[in-house]
Amino acid sequence: MILEAIFNGEFYPSETVMPKSEKYRNALRACEKIMDQLAERLTKEDYDLVETLLDQSSIAQFEECACHFKYGFSAGMLVQQEAWEQVKTVNYDE
Template sequence: MVLDAIYRGELLPCENNMEGNGRHKQAGKEIEQLLKDLRNNLSEEDMALVDQMLEQTLIICDTECSDAFQYGFSAGLLLMQEVQEILRKRVDTAAHGVF
């Protein structure tokens, strides 16, 4: 059940949605290699700037993912409400013998 997974802290969309995604895995490997190359070729000061840029980029990505998840979840709930309202109207109409 979803409620049980939420209670146990097992529902983690941001962590579970990348399993088996080869494109994501490959991009991660390429980033690791690029960072190694940068560490070998840049001064400590320049690398510190790269690290700061990466931190800020991760904050932006996290915020965008969080907002997208919340919007999608809300849209899904609204869709469910709309469908239930349509079904409720049909049941009410059928109960009154009107089609």
């Protein structure tokens, strides 16, 4: 049950839910190949700079995903609240 998982600290969607699309897997493979090529072509210092860039980009993407999740969840709750209000209105008007 989701409420028990949340209460017990066992709910980690940002860590356990991953895209399953072929497009996602292909993009990951392409990134790995590019990183391998960069490791061969760049100096150690330049490659470290690329890794730092990727780390910072990951942090920014995580923050963006968290913001989208919160907004989407909140919007879903508002839709549910509005739907409930509509059901109450229809039932009481009859």
